[in-house]
Amino acid sequence: xxxxxxxxxxxxxxxxxxxxxxxxxxxxxxxxxxxxxxxxxxxxxxxxxxxxxxxxxxxxxxxxxxxxxxxxxxxxxxxxxxxxxxxxxxxxxxxxxxxxxxxxxxxxxxxxxxxxxxxxxxxxxxxxxxxxxxxxxxxxxxxxxxxxxxxxxxxxxxxxxxxxxxxxxxxxxxxxxxxxxxxxxxxxxxxxxxxxxxxxxxxxxxxxxxxxxxxxxxxxxxxxxxxxxxxxxxxxxxxxxxxxxxxxxxxxxxxxxxxxxxxxxxxxxxxxxxxxxxxxxxxxxxxxxxxxxxxxx
Amino acid sequence: xxxxxxxxxxxxxxxxxxxxxxxxxxxxxxxxxxxxxxxxxxxxxxxxxxxxxxxxxxxxxxxxxxxxxxxxxxxxxxxxxxxxxxxxxxxxxxxxxxxxxxxxxxxxxxxxxxxxxxxxxxxxxxxxxxxxxxxxxxxxxxxxxxxxxxxxxxxxxxxxxxxxxxxxxxxxxxxxxxxxxxxxxxxxxxxxxxxxxxxxxxxxxxxxxxxxxxxxxxxxxxxxxxxxxxxxxxxxxxxxxxxxxxxxxxxxxxxxxxxxxxxxxxxxxxxxxxxxxxxxxxxxxxxxxxxxxxxxxxxxxxxxxxxxxxxxxxxxx
Numbered sequence: 001x002x003x004x005x006x007x008x009x010x011x012x013x014x015x016x017x018x019x020x021x022x023x024x025x026x027x028x029x030x031x032x033x034x035x036x037x038x039x040x041x042x043x044x045x046x047x048x049x050x051x052x053x054x055x056x057x058x059x060x061x062x063x064x065x066x067x068x069x070x071x072x073x074x075x076x077x078x079x080x081x082x083x084x085x086x087x088x089x090x091x092x093x094x095x096x097x098x099x100x101x102x103x104x105x106x107x108x109x110x111x112x113x114x115x116x117x118x119x120x121x122x123x124x125x126x127x128x129x130x131x132x133x134x135x136x137x138x139x140x141x142x143x144x145x146x147x148x149x150x151x152x153x154x155x156x157x158x159x160x161x162x163x164x165x166x167x168x169x170x171x172x173x174x175x176x177x178x179x180x181x182x183x184x185x186x187x188x189x190x191x192x193x194x195x196x197x198x199x200x201x202x203x204x205x206x207x208x209x210x211x212x213x214x215x216x217x218x219x220x221x222x223x224x225x226x227x228x229x230x231x232x233x234x235x236x237x238x239x240x241x242x243x244x245x246x247x248x249x250x251x252x253x254x255x256x257x258x259x260x261x262x263x264x265x266x267x268x269x270x271x272x273x274x275x276x277x278x279x280x281x282x283x284x285x286x287x288x289x290x291x292x293x294x295x296x297x
Numbered sequence: 298x299x300x301x302x303x304x305x306x307x308x309x310x311x312x313x314x315x316x317x318x319x320x321x322x323x324x325x326x327x328x329x330x331x332x333x334x335x336x337x338x339x340x341x342x343x344x345x346x347x348x349x350x351x352x353x354x355x356x357x358x359x360x361x362x363x364x365x366x367x368x369x370x371x372x373x374x375x376x377x378x379x380x381x382x383x384x385x386x387x388x389x390x391x392x393x394x395x396x397x398x399x400x401x402x403x404x405x406x407x408x409x410x411x412x413x414x415x416x417x418x419x420x421x422x423x424x425x426x427x428x429x430x431x432x433x434x435x436x437x438x439x440x441x442x443x444x445x446x447x448x449x450x451x452x453x454x455x456x457x458x459x460x461x462x463x464x465x466x467x468x469x470x471x472x473x474x475x476x477x478x479x480x481x482x483x484x485x486x487x488x489x490x491x492x493x494x495x496x497x498x499x500x501x502x503x504x505x506x507x508x509x510x511x512x513x514x515x516x517x518x519x520x521x522x523x524x525x526x527x528x529x530x531x532x533x534x535x536x537x538x539x540x541x542x543x544x545x546x547x548x549x550x551x552x553x554x555x556x557x558x559x560x561x562x563x564x565x566x567x568x569x570x571x572x573x574x575x576x577x578x579x580x581x582x583x584x585x586x587x588x589x590x591x592x593x594x595x596x597x598x599x600x601x602x603x604x605x606x607x608x609x610x611x612x613x614x
Contacts (some may be wrong), residue, residue, distance in 0.1 A: 038405070040538075093585055093589070096589050097588065097589060097592060099592070100588070100592035101592070103545055103549075104545060104588055104592050105588075107541075107542050107545045107546065107584070107588055108584070108585055108588040108589065110538060110542055110584070111542075111581050111582070111583075111584025111585040111587075111588060112581065112585055113581070114577060114578075114580055114581030114584060115578055115580075115581025115582050115584075115585060116581070117577065117581070118575070118576075118577030118578030118579070118580065118581050119578045121574070121577060121578075122574055122575065122578060229535070233412075233534075236409070236412075237409055237412075237413075240405045240406060240408070240409040241409075244405060270420075270424045271420060271424060273416060273420055274416070274417045274420040274421065277413035277414075277416055277417050278413075278417065280409075280413060281399075281409075281410050281413045281414070284402060284406055284409070284410055285398050285399075285401070285402070285410075288401050288402050288403070288406065289406075
């Protein structure tokens with residue numbers, strides 16, 4: 001009953017889920033660094049990514065072309081739409097609050113998440129959808145456990161995105177400008193960087209990350225109008241564990257939460273989330289400055 | 298400050314008349330619910346607005362309060378008033394125990410830890426089937442009766458709860474004038490400066506945490522006694538976030554902010570009921586608009602109006 005291959009199986013799904021959490025957590029981190037805002041609408045962008053992609057591949061009244069779009073095209077379109085939506089969100093709702101207290105802006109994002117969820121419920125009802133698997137194939141056996149091929153797609157995509165993002169922040173001028181304005185907004189604007197643009201860009205990047213997360217999990221986990229709550233929550237937790245500033249910390253945080261969650265399920269499937277939070281809070285109490293976060297003050 | 302007390306009296310009189318102005322029982326129940334929520338948000342404002350500590354898990358204390366009185370009266374056949382006292386004691390002890398370590402955390406870490414605590418309680422309420430009845434919850438909770446006086450009808454419950462809200466509000470106002478209130482205001486404006494003046498900030502935060510938790514527990518107990526049926530859903534983490542939203546929208550760090558925010562966010566869904574499926578989207582949209590147009594909280598609108606009126610009155614003289 002309780003053997004290593006079962007444990008390995010849980011570990012594999014934990015790592016896969018964790019990589020998705022990391023992606024969502026990175027979205028929280030990118031926005032927080034540019035604007036000090038915790039964007040609670042982040043989970044809704046994840047939901048939108050998956051739902052729009054599903055709608056585009058499904059033939060029916062929703063698609064303009066009658067028949068559904070081919071999967072790759074649908075995916076790219078969904079990412080573009082959600083990214084534009086992220087920019088629009090920043091432009092219409094976040095930008096007017098430039099002079100408001102940060103907590104007020106956070107409350108606004110809560111309102112936005114309720115709004116987006118409400119609209120999504122109107123469009124897609126309360127049904128669950130799924131995308132077709134990106135690659136077909138038999139599960140790959142590994143030491144008694146199996147890896148569903150799609151898990152490799154999820155892991156591969158998240159790892160590639162993480163590397164690209166890191167390269168963007170380290171090597172490109174725009175990425176460095178974003179980091180500069182995260183460190184010191186005033187200083188950055190003295191150097192000719194427009195912090196406002198950086199904020200807009202950060203919303204675009206995190207909407208892109210969120211939509212990709214929503215799309216890659218759509219084939220294995222079902223997607224519906226309300227998945228954003230749970231995933232957004234996980235992303236927030238991951239970002240906090242990562243100290244909200246550290247890139248590597250957030251990624252480690254994602255894997256940590258994914259693995260702890262999977263191991264919690266080994267102990268008790270009902271109390272899985274409770275076990276996860278007891279462990280995470282315990283870790284925070286041992287290291288009050290964040291598990292991976294550096295001491296800042 | 299004198300003006301604040303006059304305002305309290307005016308509001309109390311108004312609230313006293315409300316039950317006769319409401320056309321039906323349903324709206325009276327909404328008014329009772331807003332009163333119950335107000336008890337929590339007044340306490341949460343102390344923690345959030347004055348002590349400057351966020352809690353994204355206060356629905357948990359609300360839930361513990363509600364479930365404790367229900368379990369004590371149903372399973373253990375306790376008298377309703379003794380069960381109420383027992384539940385407040387339990388909530389206070391739990392808040393004190395978890396407050397100690399958790400309040401060492403700051404900012405987002407504190408937000409995450411309290412959120413986690415709320416989720417753990419939510420899961421326990423759902424999974425401890427034998428005690429809590431699981432997702433179905435508990436029914437047939439008795440009505441509260443104190444010394445043989447039963448709060449059995451909606452009118453009595455309304456006066457009990459709103460009487461209590463006004464009492465708590467009055468106590469808050471008194472506290473703010475006293476030593477503890479001044480200490481809170483000092484911590485609110487500058488924690489480090491307050492500490493150098495010899496204020497024990499961690500004890501103060503702990504006190505605010507326990508007081509706000511006990512108030513939430515009290516609200517939970519009254520929720521159970523007035524609805525006579527509970528399930529885990531109203532105590533889920535969404536409600537914790539809604540509570541913070543109420544305080545912030547109303548205007549945190551202001552004594553009247555939480556009451557205004559709670560009333561507003563309690564009434565809006567009822568007004569939107571006519572929109573059927575569109576109500577959730579409208580609710581979110583309204584929340585966004587309130588934040589954009591009233592970034593200092595709705596209470597600022599009230600001050601603005603009072604200012605205008607008093608200027609107009611003075612101008613007229």
